[in-house]
Amino acid sequence: VVRVLVIEDEPEMAALLARGLQAAGYDVDAAQNGIDAMGLALAEGYDLAVVDVMLPGMSGFELCRRLRESTPATSILLLTARDAVDDRVRGLDAGADDYLTKPFSTVELQARIRAQLRRARMGPVPGGDAPLVAGDVTIDLARRSVARHGEAVHLTPTEWGLLRALVMHAGRTLTHHQLFDAVWGRHHGDAQQYLRVYVANLRRKLEADSLRPALIVTEPGVGYRLELPEPAGADPR
Amino acid sequence: VSRAARARVWVLWLLALAGAAATMMAVRARLDEAHVALVFLLVVLGGSAAAGRALGVTLAVTAFLVFNFLFLPPFHTLAVTDPLDWLVLVAFLVTGVTAAQLLYRAQAETETARRRAEEVDRLAALGAETLSVGRAEEALAAITRVIRTTLGVAECEVRLADAPSDARSDARSDVRLETPDAAPASHTLLVPLHVRDRTVGTLRLADPSPIALDPRQRRFLDALAHYAALGVERARLSAEAERAEALREADRFKDALLASVSHDIRTPLTTIRALAHDIAAEDPRALVIEEEVERLNRFVADLLDMSRLTAGAVPLAIAINAAEDLIGAALQRVDGMSRGRTIRAALQPSDALLVGRFDFVHALRIVVNLLENALKYAPPDAPIDLAASRDGDALLFTVADRGPGIAAGQEERIFERFHWQPGTPPDARGAGLGLAIARGLAEAQGGTLRYLPRAGGGSVFELRLPAAELSAAGLES
Numbered sequence: 019v020v021r022v023l024v025i026e027d028e029p030e031m032a033a034l035l036a037r038g039l040q041a042a043g044y045d046v047d048a049a050q051n052g053i054d055a056m057g058l059a060l061a062e063g064y065d066l067a068v069v070d071v072m073l074p075g076m077s078g079f080e081l082c083r084r085l086r087e088s089t090p091a092t093s094i095l096l097l098t099a100r101d102a103v104d105d106r107v108r109g110l111d112a113g114a115d116d117y118l119t120k121p122f123s124t125v126e127l128q129a130r131i132r133a134q135l136r137r138a139r140m141g142p143v144p145g146g147d148a149p150l151v152a153g154d155v156t157i158d159l160a161r162r163s164v165a166r167h168g169e170a171v172h173l174t175p176t177e178w179g180l181l182r183a184l185v186m187h188a189g190r191t192l193t194h195h196q197l198f199d200a201v202w203g204r205h206h207g208d209a210q211q212y213l214r215v216y217v218a219n220l221r222r223k224l225e226a227d228s229l230r231p232a233l234i235v236t237e238p239g240v241g242y243r244l245e246l247p248e249p250a251g252a253d254p255r
Numbered sequence: 256v257s258r259a260a261r262a263r264v265w266v267l268w269l270l271a272l273a274g275a276a277a278t279m280m281a282v283r284a285r286l287d288e289a290h291v292a293l294v295f296l297l298v299v300l301g302g303s304a305a306a307g308r309a310l311g312v313t314l315a316v317t318a319f320l321v322f323n324f325l326f327l328p329p330f331h332t333l334a335v336t337d338p339l340d341w342l343v344l345v346a347f348l349v350t351g352v353t354a355a356q357l358l359y360r361a362q363a364e365t366e367t368a369r370r371r372a373e374e375v376d377r378l379a380a381l382g383a384e385t386l387s388v389g390r391a392e393e394a395l396a397a398i399t400r401v402i403r404t405t406l407g408v409a410e411c412e413v414r415l416a417d418a419p420s421d422a423r424s425d426a427r428s429d430v431r432l433e434t435p436d437a438a439p440a441s442h443t444l445l446v447p448l449h450v451r452d453r454t455v456g457t458l459r460l461a462d463p464s465p466i467a468l469d470p471r472q473r474r475f476l477d478a479l480a481h482y483a484a485l486g487v488e489r490a491r492l493s494a495e496a497e498r499a500e501a502l503r504e505a506d507r508f509k510d511a512l513l514a515s516v517s518h519d520i521r522t523p524l525t526t527i528r529a530l531a532h533d534i535a536a537e538d539p540r541a542l543v544i545e546e547e548v549e550r551l552n553r554f555v556a557d558l559l560d561m562s563r564l565t566a567g568a569v570p571l572a573i574a575i576n577a578a579e580d581l582i583g584a585a586l587q588r589v590d591g592m593s594r595g596r597t598i599r600a601a602l603q604p605s606d607a608l609l610v611g612r613f614d615f616v617h618a619l620r621i622v623v624n625l626l627e628n629a630l631k632y633a634p635p636d637a638p639i640d641l642a643a644s645r646d647g648d649a650l651l652f653t654v655a656d657r658g659p660g661i662a663a664g665q666e667e668r669i670f671e672r673f674h675w676q677p678g679t680p681p682d683a684r685g686a687g688l689g690l691a692i693a694r695g696l697a698e699a700q701g702g703t704l705r706y707l708p709r710a711g712g713g714s715v716f717e718l719r720l721p722a723a724e725l726s727a728a729g730l731e732s
Contacts, residue, residue, distance in 0.1 A: 121549075122525060214615075215610060218580055229582050230587075231583050
């Protein structure tokens with residue numbers, strides 16, 4: 019059974035989250051602050067933690083960072099309420115796997131949780147694994163090859179670096195900052211300002227319609243995500 | 256040096272001259288003219304060194320007479336028989352006077368150098384004080400105090416330019432306190448204070464007697480006036496910095512308040528929405544609750560954005576963005592609400608990338624707002640056209656529909672706050688801020704938003720954002 023830890027200090031919200039997740043068949047524990055949450059997480063080893071960003075004492079960001087360090091196998095879903103995109107970027111940079119902005123619907127919450135669990139089950143994408151097939155695109159990290167409709171697609175080194183980073187974290191939004199680091203390393207110079215241009219070029223080579231991208235999705239103000247192929251009928255999102 | 260002390264020195268040296276003459280008289284037979292000249296010269300030099308040029312010259316002339324009277328034959332007359340003796344006498348006089356003169360000049364120069372050094376020291380100390388004391392007002396007070404004591408004037412004050420007459424530096428009251436009995440000053444001297452060709456204030460000196468400054472004092476005053484100007488400028492800058500800091504503090508507070516309000520409203524909205532979802536199976540009215548929650552949520556977002564725009568506090572994250580990225584994200588946003596209407600998206604040209612320098616999130620908000628409006632007002636059977644192209648220095652995004660359009664004369668009113676298009680049913684209304692926010696966000700990032708009637712009926716909204724050039728050097732082929 020899948021075990022979920024909910025960290026939320028508002029009782030109504032906490033009860034609601036717990037009820038919804040139990041109804042979906044998860045085993046749910048709840049904590050009201052970061053300290054309690056860390057204790058539970060270390061003792062129990064959850065599959066997933068749902069973290070509210072506004073917590074008394076230790077902030078949601080700090081909790082994300084500590085959870086990521088001490089229990090790396092636990093997926094983290096951050097609940098943000100502020101309208102600033104900064105919170106989402108901060109959350110992802112702190113180690114959250116995904117975020118939901120209040121007010122979200124129950125359907126949305128459960129869909130995001132399913133997506134995270136599916137991603138966690140797939141595990142990290144190791145070099146020797148089978149190629150990733152997404153729609154009509156096949157990406158083979160081990161062979162450094164990309165094909166669309168079975169035909170090889172030529173990518174520049176930067177485009178390949180971008181695609182590789184996105185595939186390695188498929189299903190997870192990578193912030194602009196994480197992408198800079200993955201492609202250009204710590205000492206990225208002028209090139210990074212063209213990140214969005216490289217993404218546009220990559221889309222033109224891989225997407226059926228670059229104005230309606232299905233593979234590389236934009237999270238406005240946050241970053242980009244490689245959409246995992248949906249198992250048929252599993253996700254109503 | 257007092258008059259009496261001066262007189263004493265004179266008498267002392269004249270006595271020394273007399274003593275030397277008396278001593279030499281005792282052994283006159285064995286003395287050569289050169290011996291006498293040397294001894295007298297020593298006395299002349301000593302006197303010059305001790306009391307200056309006047310005593311030196313006096314001693315030289317006296318010694319010249321004594322020399323002639325007592326030591327050159329015929330003795331006890333001022334007559335000279337040997338022409339060579341004239342040579343000795345004249346040579347002695349010229350040497351004595353010249354020596355006194357030279358000594359005086361050397362001493363005077365030393366004295367001037369010492370005074371200059373003192374002045375420089377004082378100015379340096381003042382300068383350091385001007386630039387380093389806690390409050391600029393204290394530095395100004397120090398400067399006025401130094402001017403007052405150095406130049407010996409009764410009053411000295413700094414007046415700030417463009418300030419009401421009572422807004423003066425503390426220096427004035429400082430001066431008044433120290434000289435409470437000062438007679439009403441009738442003579443004044445005004446020195447303008449300049450910083451980089453700008454007059455920042457005036458230095459005002461006042462005294463009962465006329466203020467006459469020698470070149471040295473004038474130079475000193477000018478230097479101090481320069482420091483006073485710097486002090487005034489510093490006072491102004493620090494006051495400005497304090498004001499700016501207070502404004503920033505207010506902005507931070509406002510932002511924190513907005514964020515907190517946003518959180519406090521949205522958390523219960525999430526709960527309400529989830530509860531409505533829970534009972535949706537039993538009660539179809541739950542759907543209305545969910546829709547209303549969504550409307551309320553937009554309302555909160557609109558109010559937050561509007562208040563930020565009004566305060567000029569919209570955070571901007573300007574970056575190089577591709578037009579098609581923006582279009583893609585906008586289409587994804589309105590995907591769920593098209594209700595059968597189609598949106599045709601086009602890029603012109605379609606081969607080269609269109610890029611601009613703008614804030615992606617704000618630009619997205621504008622385009623989504625325009626698309627939502629078009630979806631709201633356009634007839635179901637006519638597609639909405641979304642296009643991007645390059646127009647001079649701008650990226651041009653157009654959203655065109657076949658809706659009713661905007662009545663002539665109303666084109667600008669639709670961008671006003673709390674404006675609804677006539678005929679909008681009350682339950683379809685938002686906060687009436689959508690287009691006002693859209694235009695505000697466009698202008699905040701150096702763009703424009705305007706309405707044009709569409710040929711053949713309908714509306715066209717034109718959003719222009721700053722375009723960017725792709726330098727080939729920065730990109731791989």
